[in-house]
Structures are given as C-alpha cells and as structure tokens.
Amino acid sequence: MDSIGFDLHLRESQICVLAADGTVQQRRIPTSVTGLNAFFAARPPAQIVLEASTESEWVAQHLEQLGHTVRVADPNDARLYASRSRHIKTDARDAHALAEAARRADWRVAYRPSDERRRLRQELAGRELLVRTRTRLQAQIRSLIRAAGQRVPPATAATFVDRATQVPVPDTLAPLLTNLLAVHTLTHAQIEACTERLTALAKADADIVRAMTAPGVGVVTASAYVAALDTVTRFPSGEQVACYLGLVPRERSSSESRRLGGITKAGDTRVRWLLVEAAWAIRRSRTAETAALRAWCQRVERRRGRSVAVVALARRLATILYTMWRTQREYDPTLLRGAAGGTA
Secondary structure, eight states: OOOOOOOOSSEEEEEEEOTTOOOOOEEEEEESSHHHHHHHSSSOOOOOEEEEEEHHHHHHHHHTTTTOOOEEEOOOOOGGGGOOOSSSOHHHHHHHHHHHHHHHOSSSSSSOOOOHHHHHHHHHHHHHHHHHHHHHHHHHHHHHHHHHTTTOOOTTTTHHHHHHSSSOOTTTTTHHHHHHHHHHHHHHHHHHHHHHHHHHHHHHHHHHHHHSSSSSHHHHHHHHHHHHOOOOHHHHHHHHHOOOOOOSEEEEEEEOOOEEEOOOSOOOOOHHHHHHHHHHHHHHOOOEEEEEEHHHHHHHHHHHHHHHHHHHHHHHHHHHHHHHHHOOOOOOOGGGGTTTOOOO
C-alpha cells in the first residue's frame, strides 16, 4: 500500500507518494473536489497523512469516501517531522515527512469531532461573532452620544435601540446613528435566530439537556461544553477535562521548589469563558441547589481572594459536568463532596 503525505494549503497542495517499491513521486494539485478526484479517485487504497487545519476535515472525509485511509496529524507534534531538516523547509520536504510518518505510529493523531458536534461548534462560533459585533456597536453608539453631551440610559440588548433613539442628538450625528442602530437591530435579530437554532439542536441532544440541569449552565454553556469534549470517554477523569480546558494552574517545578502560576488558558477559550461566567452566576445566586457550591467557593475566597475562587469554582463545575455526563445523571446537589449527605 502506498504512503502519501498531503501538505494542505488553501489553493494548491503538495502531494508526496512513497510507493511500495521505494519510488517517490512529488506533485502539486488544486485544493478542490475536482483536484482531489483527478489524483486520488483512480488510485488504489493508500495511507494518507495530513495536518489538522481549517480545510483538513472536508479533505479527509472526501478522501475516505474515495476509499483511502486518512489520519489527521497534530501539527504541534515535533515527531511528525522527525526526518525533516530543521534548516530547510519547503512544501516538498513537508509532504515527504508526512508520507514517511504514514508508515509510523509514533506521532499524535488529531481528534476529529463528530458531524453533530462540529455543527454545534459552527453555530456557537457564528453566534459569538454576532454577539461581539452587537457589543461593539453598542459601545460605539454610546461613545458617539456621550461625545455630543448626552447619555444612553441603561438598557438590555433588546431595548437598546429604543433607548438610544429617544436621546436628542445633533442633526449632523443623526444619520450616522440611524445607520448604526439599523445594523444593531439586524444583528440582534440574527443573534435571536442563531439562539433558536442552537436551542433546537440542544433539545435533541440528551447530553446537553442533562448538562443544563447544573446551576448557572444554560443552553449556550452546555452546548459549548459538550461540543468541545464531543465524547466523554475521551477523558479518563474530570481533572483531565479541567486541564484540557485550560482551567488548571501553570507549574514550574524543579528539585525541591514548586511554583504555581495562573491558569494555563489552554484549549477552547469560549468554553473556559462561559464556565467562569457560570461560576460568577453561582456565586451571586441564593438558591438552595447552589448552597454547597457557594459555601465551597467562599472557603476558597477567604484564603485566595474572589477572582481565584471563582476560577476554582469554574474548574470544579467542569469536573461536575464531566461526572454528570459519565454517570448519565442530572445535577444533584446532595451528591457533591462536602454537601450534607453527599457521597461524591
């Protein structure tokens, strides 16, 4: 079976074929369905390795449909290019190194999420972009009105346009504000549409519905968490999940010295931010179901301060969601470690 290295690029990609008889073939092909079909459709099944990138998933799926075995490699694994000279880097050398890696198993394969979770990630990314756009629009509109000697009263995203429209502004500023407010209205409507699609996807996913039973966790946070992990069996423990999401402290230890810093902030930024927001919501709540978590957070806060305590609570929430998923149980505050009658 041939081993093929696929150095993937936006318009043209480099192909290196290591045949079973030892011959080497280098070629550039268009990065398109037509280009892939022209080169790979008539070939016998081969082992193909390509790096993880924006285009890697659709390319991998198409090559698999053509009957080939595809592995997507983690580009951060230095072992992937063990045979490449560090002083000279070209597409041909990269493709050759990937082709040689296709014959080995000593490098890290990138995880490929399921189609359902990938769609969730797309919806979340699109909604996040729209929310950021709306937030920037509101800040700019408030700034323009303040520069004119007026202020927009406190408002929610849904009432912001009405509040801003009622503020008297100079005639020279009115046309610009009209344009910006129109964009705000359209953006807000698109956010609502994204939220509706996300809610529909969440209702059809038992893992997301279960996660939403935890305090502070709504449809966006639960969807982002489940989409990031994809499959709970990927992780042997909740501590591994917290590490994957960048919620564990940095460490620089040597000999007898041990130094801990801020959290690593590795992994999915969106999930980490949402979990911290959920932790703030738990800290502010006064419901019975959050009593054990609030008491735990307050104990940490007395020792380390409020911000550290909230991040620690976000880390604990990540492990709680993992345990709920692993055990197929909804949130039960009596099972928390340290709660009255708790066993977990």
